[in-house]
Amino acid sequence: MLHLSNIDKYYDSKFQRTFVLKAVNMEVKEGDFLSIMGPSGSGKSTLLNIIGLLDQPSAGEYSLYDKSVLDLKEKVKVDYHRNFMGFIFQAYHLIEDMTVYENIETPLIYKGVKSRDRQAMVADLLDRFNMVAKKDLFPQQLSGGQQQLVGIARAIVGKPKLLLADEPTGNLQSVQGEMIMETLKTLNQEGMTIIQVTHNEKFAEYGKRIIRLEDGIIRKDEKS
Amino acid sequence: MIKHFFTNIYRNFIHNKVFTVINLTNLVIGFAVFILFSSLISYELSYDKFNTNYKNIYRVQTRQEDSYPTNFCTYSPPAYRYHLMADVPEVEEVLLMREVSGGAKGSGQYFTLPDGSQLYQLNGYWSENSIFDVFSIKLIEGNKSNALTEPNTIAISETLSKKLFPEGNALGKQVVVGKRFPVSVSAVYADFPQNSDLKATYLVSMPTYPVLSGEPTYSENWTSISFDNYVLLKNGADPKLVDSKIKDAFKDVKNFEKSFPYLHPLSKLHISPNSQSDMIIGLAILSLAAILVLILACVNYVNLSLANSTQRSTEIGIKKVIGSSKKLIATQFLAETVLHTLISTTLALFVAQASFPLLNRILNKNIDFTLWNNAPLLIFIFLASLLVGVLSGLYPSLVISAYNPVKVLKGKIFSNGGNSISIKKILVAAQFSISLFMLIVSFILFNHVNFILNKDLGFDAKNILYTEINPRDKMPFETVKTAILQHPEIADISFSSTIPFVGNIGGYVTWDGAGQDEKVMISRNYVNYDFIPTYNLKMAYGRNFSQEYPADNKGCIINETALKIFGWSDPIGKQIYLEGKPFPVIGVVKDFHPYSVHNPIPTYIMFLNSNVISGSTLLSVRFTGDEQKARALVARELGNVFPNYPFEFKDFSVAFYLDAAIPFWQSMKRMFMFFSVVTLVISTIGLFGLILFTVKRRTKEIGVRKVLGSSVGSIYWQLSTEVISMLGFAILVGCPAAIYIYKTMPGAYKEPLSIAAFFVSVALVAIIALLTISYHVLKIAVSNPVKALRYE
């Protein structure tokens, strides 16, 4: 479903060009669960952002279902964000001014889902993640693990095909981290394609495939 | 979606309470000022529009090209009515009126009240019956067809009717005018509305005029420019054509020197009565100032919004990632701004309504403002508010919606915003320049008003009572003098045709040694022997008029200004020529202010009167001791001498405050004080926003931990230098502008500029600026780094 070929990402400063990604080639199939690993500064987030259409590569080709997705119009890009992919962040990035319920509901509003359907979909997820009792709380009132669950719920409520997670467990204790990974695993089993960035070898093992980045270059791409 | 919008806006409000309150206060101030002055202007423009024939009513005024600059006089001679306008086919109605007792300020007419006392009533007119066809007047009693057709009839306003006939039913009753003229009430009309230029309190029928005024041939008078001629044109008539027809007819009848009749529309009667643009310019400047305040408030709004958006940037980044479009974010921000402006406008309406007394005080007026029943004004205000909302939301909404989510979520957005001279700084510096300017000018005006009020007038204005009296029969002044001076409480009494600040008689004179065709405009006064001692005027040369020199009735006394103009080194015995007659100078009086201290002292010449009171006269007495006692005394004695003529003693301050310059300057002073407070508050909010922006950016960049680590003192210093440079800019702009205003300020006499005005203003602005910085720095100093780190 997703194909990257010869992706470069570099930043030009006055006298030199710094490569963050260099000649990255990558193919992701539907139903895949990919873990990206690598030392800090190796370009993991940059790669994920490019896949997530939040950043542009400096050179190379990127296509989704054989359609190039470089230089997309704002409208098309927004469409991809609404319907095709979901994001999870290390810092959760929930909207502080909104309740749990509203945080999960917001992507559906952007998608234009009708109010009644929204209620059903959000209720469904709250139920699934055992958060029904917490639906009217604000993010600051939750533990880190709970916040990340809300983050996942928000990312998947719109039923995206692709889930992108940048160190989803980075701020969590291991028990909570494991719970998050179990959740991702279940989602993958239900058919969702997942790409996660992680520093944790054990959590990387949840993936079906592990990619190791070093200085912007893919050093290893292996089945786990 | 809509609900989502509003919950969002509501939550933002709750989350940023302090910010929102400051920003809304800022907008409320801006809008309140805007609304205040919009209503003032709407009120001024509403004048006379209640008349159904509004568009077809014109006043025939006089254009006097024999004075320089050309004088546009609102009055015209009565002969116009009878010999000019009635014949023009486009003229539907003509209306001749004259203010009772002429046009001189403070004159009026006396009515005898039921209890026998005298009621002094201003704004009475002689008028033809056609006034009811021309103006829209509502009759309460009487009949429009014949209310003012008969001699010895009077139409009175409802208010006057209530005073004269508290029991009601005034129609047909008699009322005594001026202690001796009985006239019968032919109509009672509803008071003229407040926004009417003509506010007649009573109307005496024109046929009464020749009888009471002793001027039977007034209809042939082409020279007395003291009547009001109105015309009502037929529908569709071209006023320009009528104007030229009247001029042509006028030329055929009488090519009178260089005064021409011209039509002045009722729509301009109020805002430009003399065909001059003074009031329009004044209103334009006021609207500009009000709009400027609104713009300053909007600038603050934009700055504060941008400053606050650093806090909201994460939220916007997230929204973009989860599928919000740029347009949606921009629209939401715009909607929020428009909502803010609409809320502010609504609040501002109440603030403005509550501030109208203040506006009235500033303007020295007594306008009855109400916003709630003025639908067009309300619509205008809300449209303006909508426009302001869209305009001030547009830029921030574009900036905010363009945030790159990757950078924003990393907290990096503002790292490149550190250029030292930003637009924001310039804007805040400009705001401070304006408030500094306003402050300094307020101080200058404050000094100026004190100066005017306390200026030595050159004569003794204390302990003076004066009255106007208008007896028909001759009365030797010595009779009055003996009667009054028998009381030791009265030190002096005199009579004259004018007194300082009341009345003015002009004229042209030439003098010994003047060049050919050289003449000068003078103010003259016909005085008796006692005038100079009563007012304690000092002689510079020669002597006062004296009964010992019978030839004094052919002489004159000039003032020092006149002496300077005539250029004489030895004035006594030199002659001036008035209307061809020579008058030798017997004395020179030291300069004093016969009129407003606003004007230069005129060339002033006194002539001796006959010492017999007859016709309109001003009596002045100087008393010692208690004023009330003196007043009762002179009123009683004068009442004995003139049982048939009404009068009312006033103290000199009444005359002094008739000087239009005083309320004008007081009004200017209050206006500037008002605007300086408003702009100072607004620029403080502006500075607040700027510092907020700087502080937020720094905390985001280097983190609260490090901000706290580097000493609080150094941040304080850093912010202070920033503000001091802005203050420097404000001083460089504001001070010269204020000096310019001082230099161009009209008025013949000004106090020298006081350095204190500048120091105090600069100090005030500096203190406010430093307080604002201190608030922010203290806030950082006491902030909890752990809490702040969560957002890092």
Ligand SMILES: Nc1ncnc2c1ncn2[C@@H]1O[C@H](COP(=O)(O)OP(=O)(O)OP(=O)(O)O)[C@@H](O)[C@H]1O
């Ligand atoms: N705007 C930019 N300009 C210059 N260099 C940048 C910019 N953005 C990112 N980089 C650099 O790109 C490199 C890769 O960054 P990236 O965030 O992808 O690393 P990462 O592998 O996710 O690291 P971490 O494990 O710490 O999250 C870093 O060295 C970073 O400094």
Ligand SMILES: [Mg+2]
């Ligand atoms: Mg990263």
